[in-house]
Amino acid sequence: MPLHLPLGFRFAGLHCGIKKNPQKEDLTLVHCPGGAVAAGVYTQNLVYAAPVAVDRARTPSSDIRVVVVNSGNANACTGERGLRDAEEMARLAAEACDAPAEKALVMSTGIIGHFLPLEKIAAGVRRCSQGLDTGDAAFMAAARGILTSDKGTKTTTRAVTSGGRTINIAGMCKGAGMIGPNMATMLGMLLTDAKLSPDDAQRVLKEVADASFNCISVEGHTSTNDTLLLLASGAAGGEQLSGADLQTFAQALKEMAIELAKQIPDDGEGATHVIAITVQGTKSRGEARQIAQTIADSALVKTAIAGGDPNWGRIVSAAGYAGVKFDPTKVDLAINGHPIYRQGAPLTFDARTVSQSIKASRETAVELTLGEGQEGITFWTSDLTVDYVKFNADYST
Amino acid sequence: MPLHLPLGFRFAGLHCGIKKNPQKEDLTLVHCPGGAVAAGVYTQNLVYAAPVAVDRARTPSSDIRVVVVNSGNANACTGERGLRDAEEMARLAAEACDAPAEKALVMSTGIIGHFLPLEKIAAGVRRCSQGLDTGDAAFMAAARGILTSDKGTKTTTRAVTSGGRTINIAGMCKGAGMIGPNMATMLGMLLTDAKLSPDDAQRVLKEVADASFNCISVEGHTSTNDTLLLLASGAAGGEQLSGADLQTFAQALKEMAIELAKQIPDDGEGATHVIAITVQGTKSRGEARQIAQTIADSALVKTAIAGGDPNWGRIVSAAGYAGVKFDPTKVDLAINGHPIYRQGAPLTFDARTVSQSIKASRETAVELTLGEGQEGITFWTSDLTVDYVKFNADYST
Numbered sequence: 001m002p003l004h005l006p007l008g009f010r011f012a013g014l015h016c017g018i019k020k021n022p023q024k025e026d027l028t029l030v031h032c033p034g035g036a037v038a039a040g041v042y043t044q045n046l047v048y049a050a051p052v053a054v055d056r057a058r059t060p061s062s063d064i065r066v067v068v069v070n071s072g073n074a075n076a077c078t079g080e081r082g083l084r085d086a087e088e089m090a091r092l093a094a095e096a097c098d099a100p101a102e103k104a105l106v107m108s109t110g111i112i113g114h115f116l117p118l119e120k121i122a123a124g125v126r127r128c129s130q131g132l133d134t135g136d137a138a139f140m141a142a143a144r145g146i147l148t149s150d151k152g153t154k155t156t157t158r159a160v161t162s163g164g165r166t167i168n169i170a171g172m173c174k175g176a177g178m179i180g181p182n183m184a185t186m187l188g189m190l191l192t193d194a195k196l197s198p199d200d201a202q203r204v205l206k207e208v209a210d211a212s213f214n215c216i217s218v219e220g221h222t223s224t225n226d227t228l229l230l231l232a233s234g235a236a237g238g239e240q241l242s243g244a245d246l247q248t249f250a251q252a253l254k255e256m257a258i259e260l261a262k263q264i265p266d267d268g269e270g271a272t273h274v275i276a277i278t279v280q281g282t283k284s285r286g287e288a289r290q291i292a293q294t295i296a297d298s299a300l301v302k303t304a305i306a307g308g309d310p311n312w313g314r315i316v317s318a319a320g321y322a323g324v325k326f327d328p329t330k331v332d333l334a335i336n337g338h339p340i341y342r343q344g345a346p347l348t349f350d351a352r353t354v355s356q357s358i359k360a361s362r363e364t365a366v367e368l369t370l371g372e373g374q375e376g377i378t379f380w381t382s383d384l385t386v387d388y389v390k391f392n393a394d395y396s397t
Numbered sequence: 398m399p400l401h402l403p404l405g406f407r408f409a410g411l412h413c414g415i416k417k418n419p420q421k422e423d424l425t426l427v428h429c430p431g432g433a434v435a436a437g438v439y440t441q442n443l444v445y446a447a448p449v450a451v452d453r454a455r456t457p458s459s460d461i462r463v464v465v466v467n468s469g470n471a472n473a474c475t476g477e478r479g480l481r482d483a484e485e486m487a488r489l490a491a492e493a494c495d496a497p498a499e500k501a502l503v504m505s506t507g508i509i510g511h512f513l514p515l516e517k518i519a520a521g522v523r524r525c526s527q528g529l530d531t532g533d534a535a536f537m538a539a540a541r542g543i544l545t546s547d548k549g550t551k552t553t554t555r556a557v558t559s560g561g562r563t564i565n566i567a568g569m570c571k572g573a574g575m576i577g578p579n580m581a582t583m584l585g586m587l588l589t590d591a592k593l594s595p596d597d598a599q600r601v602l603k604e605v606a607d608a609s610f611n612c613i614s615v616e617g618h619t620s621t622n623d624t625l626l627l628l629a630s631g632a633a634g635g636e637q638l639s640g641a642d643l644q645t646f647a648q649a650l651k652e653m654a655i656e657l658a659k660q661i662p663d664d665g666e667g668a669t670h671v672i673a674i675t676v677q678g679t680k681s682r683g684e685a686r687q688i689a690q691t692i693a694d695s696a697l698v699k700t701a702i703a704g705g706d707p708n709w710g711r712i713v714s715a716a717g718y719a720g721v722k723f724d725p726t727k728v729d730l731a732i733n734g735h736p737i738y739r740q741g742a743p744l745t746f747d748a749r750t751v752s753q754s755i756k757a758s759r760e761t762a763v764e765l766t767l768g769e770g771q772e773g774i775t776f777w778t779s780d781l782t783v784d785y786v787k788f789n790a791d792y793s794t
Contacts, residue, residue: 047717047725077710079726079742112710113743177697219696221711222718299696299781300574300618300789307790313474313509314618320444321619328444329476345476346510384696385790386783392697393704393782 003136004157006168006193008034008233010132013145016124018072018110018117027124028069028145030189031097031132036231038064038105039201041209043226049076050086051106052227058105060198064231065099067189068092069146070121071174072110076224085116092122096129107187107227109148109174143172146187149391150176154263160252163245165238167194171256173228175264177218177392186264188213188228190257194241194249195234204250205230212257215289217381218268219388220297261380266362268382269391273305273364275383279319280376281369287324292379294322295366302384308359310351312340319368330371336364400533401554403565403590405431405630407529410542413521415469415507415514424521425466425542427586428494428529433628435461435502436598438606440623446473447483448503449624455502457595461628462500464586465490466543467518468571469507473621482513489519493526504584504624506545506571540569543584546788547573551660557649560642562635564591568653570625572661574615574789583661585610585625587654591638591646592631601647602627609654612686614778615665617694658777663759665779666788670702670761672780676716677773678766684721689776691719692763699781705756707748709737716765727768733761 010031018026040059042052058064068089075082075089090104097104108116132138143153157170175186190205209228230253234240241249266274277295282288295301298318304311312333320328329344336357339347358364364383382388407428415423437456439449455461465486472479472486487501494501505513529535540550554567572583587602606625627650631637638646663671674692679685692698695715701708709730717725726741733754736744755761761780779785 045714045717046723047714047728074710077713077738077741077743079740081742112708112714113738221695221697221715224710224714224717297694298618299785303786303789306786309790311509313471313621316474317442317444317509317621318618320442320621326443331444341474341510343476344474345478346474384786386786388696389700389703389781389783389786392700393706 003139003170004159004168005134005136005139005170006191006233006235008032008036008193008235009191010134011138011142012128012131012133013141014124014128014131017120018070025141025145026070026072027121027128028142029093029125029128029132030067030142030191032065032231032233034233034235035063035065036233037062037196037198037201039198039205039230041205041228043223045222045224047077047224049074049108049225050078050082051075051108052225053083054086054090055105055227058102060202062198063103064105065103066093066097067105067107067229067231068125069107069187071146071148073108073114073116074110074112074225075108075116076112078113078115081115085118088118089116089121092125096125105229109146109187109225112224139170146172146174148174149269150174151267154260156256156259158252158256160249162241162248163238165236167192167236167249169252169256171260173260173264176267177269186213186226188260190230190253193233193236195236195238196232197240200246201230201232204253207250208254208257211254212261215377215379216261216265217293217296218265265380265382270385270387271382272385273362273383275305275364275366275381276378277366277381278376278378279368281371281373282375283373285375285377288375288377289379290324291319291322291368292377294318296379296381299384305358305364306383306385308355310335310340310354310358315366315368316341326370326372332369334367400536400567401556401565402531402533402536402567403588403630403632405429405590405632406588407531408535408539409525409528409530410538411521411525411528414517415467422538422542423467423469424518424525425539426490426522426525426529427464427539427588429462429628429630431630431632432460432462433630434459434593434595434598436595436602436627438602438625440620442619442621444474444621446471446505446622447475447479448472448505449622450480451483451487452502452624455499457599459595460500461502462496463490463494464502464504464626464628465522466504466584468543468545470505470511470513471507471509471622472505472513473509475510475512478512482515485515486513486518489522493522502626506543506584506622509621536567543569543571545571546666547571548664551657553653553656555649555653557646559638559645560635562633564589564633564646566649566653568657570657570661573664574666583610583623585657587627587650590630590633592633592635593629594637597643598627598629601650604647605651605654608651609658612774612776613658613662614690614693615662662777662779667782667784668779669782670759670780672702672761672763672778673775674763674778675773675775676765678768678770679772680770682772682774685772685774686776687721688716688719688765689774691715693776693778696781699779702755702761703780703782705752707732707737707751707755712763712765713738723767723769729766731764
């Protein structure tokens, strides 16, 4: 079945020599010859990488022609030279696509603190621009070029009918470690041929990120490079989206972003479970997120799920130090639908049945209900396994 | 060499049947026949255990006669019944020592969410009270009775000359997992024969905890049961300590508390390194602690040190999401004395030399210097190893 790729974009991905394995793509170009409206959301880390600085200054935009991405080197913590390198990398991509230098965006991911191998990138960008294509194979090569420790590509495409027109949306992302809260927590691109204003694009993207990429973690370490871009070529034709049409589009985009975002903890380094933590009954969505994230980031919770152990005390006690006020005697907890704890006291339950349900499924559902209000959130994270530790003790500087 | 045990205390520890292994003590009594001034600091977790509720209400006090501790069962998340059980456990200890019921303190540690086996505890307390003794062997048995996953006892004793008198101080603590920031993060008792007022005892204990047990973590999970008690029998004789004498005492107590506290991450579950994270150049000590703790709690930092990898990017980026504002271009970093990063940019350094220095020593020194102010702190944590994950995936409910 062919992908629903948006009109107005060309793709390429290839190996330019950053990654050691010559079979692995490490450079991606996404070209929009007619120009695209572009929006971005970025890491909240104070220590942000050079490409984040470049893109943050260039979005929202009414006319971006090309996005260039390298994997294997994050160009983070590289000082003034890193900033010049990121600008140069964007300029090289623009030049290869006959576009003005400032109409390019740039993303990098990989090891922190090494300078970009600019000669390799320059040669790679030239080659890459010669292979740009609108087809599925080119899109998939581009999706491979942004990966680092991911086990495979993370993509989604969809055709949406909105206001009598067919709009295509495609998304790709990467991420399997250094995935924390606060923003995109990865690299991601959402591409569409819908026609959007820059302001609408920025507003919709922020809402979408809030419900998707801001609700996931692997180990809670907020990366220096997190970037999520939305590019809208307008090539589907018709008027700029507004009203109900814009809503339809935004809803589809949100669903696709959640689908992409969940793939990240599911592919978390060494992960054997993705844990869906639903916190409800809070005064605000922010409070629910804070509690869910604290549970998600507890190594004790993550190891318990890895071991198939319904150790609910670790979950309830993590909620207790999240920094949100609540009455502990009004707390309920269920794991995989089994009630475990009610109104602040343990229930009698069959630990073996719950343990079996954890072991039998890739996804574990943790539902914590407070008695404070009507808000809630779902947050996804990975469990913590021996393989995560092995991988990260060996990933070398 | 004999221990410097304070006068006015008797100790006992034995196995009463909570732990499976009959060789392991799981019940401790500390008796102060003449009464002791007592102070306490407790977990900041909203979900706090029943014994914490009891002790919090009873300290500071001018007359505590006995402390009873069990290990193997935390009596946490046990609702109203748990609270009644904690009060009953304290009452049993008071009764066995011919003291009024409310003059007892109680601590519990172990699995969350199970009710205390009160019959075993009642029989154990009676037997324990018959074995109370002032000697070193009794003190060490008491120190063993509070342990859970610890590899060994954590104790320190010292004789201090203050105002012409000899004052003895003894401390014991336990903790190897579920060790997070915000308060004692373990069970601990500091015992002295100095004469203190309840208010001085409480103030000094708070300062001491702030510099010691509040500067450690294993995985950052704040326990439900953290309790640090200070008991002062006054049996050394003389006046109540004040002025310079009180200062001398407080300084010794602080040094001993740091010595005890550092033993916890050093004994962290599966730990192969204790990481001493010094953050300096901040506007306040609180900001320094917040950054140090964020670095300490990053699984990526902990796994890097476990692997002997000077992956400074993980350290600097963790500082960046600690929630403290600073200028990233004014940051310096050294690992084990080797300068790695200066003014926001990487230095050339021999990664093999730094890696060897990490591998060769049990303690790794991480020094992060900001350019924002004159305050600083040292925070101790464990590295994260395969054995931590194995242990915590298997520790069963």
